[in-house]
Amino acid sequence: MNLITVEEVEALIKREMRGKRTKDVVIDDTAVLRDLGLSSLQVAEIIFSLEETHGVEFDPEQAANARTLGDLIALGNAALSEKDKVADGTAR
Amino acid sequence: MNGREHHGFILAAAIIPFIGVAVAIVLLWNKLVGWSDMVALVIMYSIAILGISAGYHRLLAHRSFQTNRAIKVFLVWAGTIAGQGPALIWTAHHRRHHRVADKPGDPHSPYLDDEPGWRGALKGLWHSHMGWLFDKDLTSDPIRYCPDLARDKDIRFASNHFVGIVVGGIVFPGFIGLAITQTWQGFLTAVLWGGLVRFFLANHVTYAVNSVGHYFGRRRFDTPDESRNVAWLAIPSFGEAWHNNHHAFPKAAFHGFYWWEVDLTAIFIRGLETVGLAREVVRIPKDRIRARADGLSRVGGGRAAPSAPPKPLAERHKVSTSGGVADVE
Numbered sequence A: 001m002n003l004i005t006v007e008e009v010e011a012l013i014k015r016e017m018r019g020k021r022t023k024d025v026v027i028d029d030t031a032v033l034r035d036l037g038l039s040s041l042q043v044a045e046i047i048f049s050l051e052e053t054h055g056v057e058f059d060p061e062q063a064a065n066a067r068t069l070g071d072l073i074a075l076g077n078a079a080l081s082e083k084d085k086v087a088d089g090t091a092r
Numbered sequence B: 001m002n003g004r005e006h007h008g009f010i011l012a013a014a015i016i017p018f019i020g021v022a023v024a025i026v027l028l029w030n031k032l033v034g035w036s037d038m039v040a041l042v043i044m045y046s047i048a049i050l051g052i053s054a055g056y057h058r059l060l061a062h063r064s065f066q067t068n069r070a071i072k073v074f075l076v077w078a079g080t081i082a083g084q085g086p087a088l089i090w091t092a093h094h095r096r097h098h099r100v101a102d103k104p105g106d107p108h109s110p111y112l113d114d115e116p117g118w119r120g121a122l123k124g125l126w127h128s129h130m131g132w133l134f135d136k137d138l139t140s141d142p143i144r145y146c147p148d149l150a151r152d153k154d155i156r157f158a159s160n161h162f163v164g165i166v167v168g169g170i171v172f173p174g175f176i177g178l179a180i181t182q183t184w185q186g187f188l189t190a191v192l193w194g195g196l197v198r199f200f201l202a203n204h205v206t207y208a209v210n211s212v213g214h215y216f217g218r219r220r221f222d223t224p225d226e227s228r229n230v231a232w233l234a235i236p237s238f239g240e241a242w243h244n245n246h247h248a249f250p251k252a253a254f255h256g257f258y259w260w261e262v263d264l265t266a267i268f269i270r271g272l273e274t275v276g277l278a279r280e281v282v283r284i285p286k287d288r289i290r291a292r293a294d295g296l297s298r299v300g301g302g303r304a305a306p307s308a309p310p311k312p313l314a315e316r317h318k319v320s321t322s323g324g325v326a327d328v329e
């Protein structure tokens, strides 16, 4: 299964910021989405691009409540493994 | 756009078209205006208002009809040209407006209730008209309010290229002027009329639906808000001013409920349907309209009444249209 990685999301964030990102911001699991200076539109772009590349659906309510980058990635990967189980026929 | 750029855009969108109108009045005074300018104004005004009304509002925010991809993209771009905000932000604010209309949390209610008397009334009207746009703390998260729309790549694309499309919509009428007059002066005056004057007129008409449409006018239905039907705004707003009708039946594709309630957007949607370009056009049966109108005399409604549904789309797991709960999306 093709999990979502921090590097992948970092690339998406950089694309959204178009090089305007201040150098002292560290992008890792613990990075707080709000502090990265992303607008709600930019966060939506990142979440729904991830959905498209991974063929998975985030739960919108939980995605809207995600505080850190790690929260968001965990959410996507949980949905991914759920989808995998369904594909294997091992779910429920 | 980040927060600061957004604020800058709102300021520019309020001031530049206003200056444009002032310049246009001076030109009018000096008879420096041609019919090419009026053609550019009418075409661009119609595109922008239809984009907001048929596109942003009825197609996206309320899903009151379905269409093909080409028409959808056209309407979303046309709505973007109006310069009232990216599609995903506009629809998020709008769905939130319906959910808690004229109650705490409504992004643009004229009832602020922070001052009594006419001063408070004027402040509230200004807030609902344009003031709310300048509130930096006011955000409606598209992930929360319109995940269905944010999943659509075309809608995200138009939202992400908002400023470019708006600027394009100001420059484009210049080519209408150039084509008609074959002069660069004709280009410039058409940009002024079709771009800036149009921007000013169309936006104030939409904003008047939010301000006037919740303050002055007639009520037919017992909605849990102060929405009104404003007859004199019906034609310039392309039917959006039948706002009490709309709050009573948010999913209806047609906001005018009787033949005398002129609704140009409804005519447009019906035209699309006739040629097979619109499907699943939401219509409200006449007996339901009558039954709901009878309720006004019994219970009254108004902003003290409880609103429904109370939760954003993202927080409702199974959306139900039954049980008397109005599903605004």
Ligand SMILES: [Zn+2]
Binding pocket: B097, B101, B210, B214, B227, B243, B247
């Ligand atoms: Zn309203």
Ligand SMILES: [Zn+2]
Binding pocket: B057, B061, B062, B094, B098, B246, B250
């Ligand atoms: Zn509406």
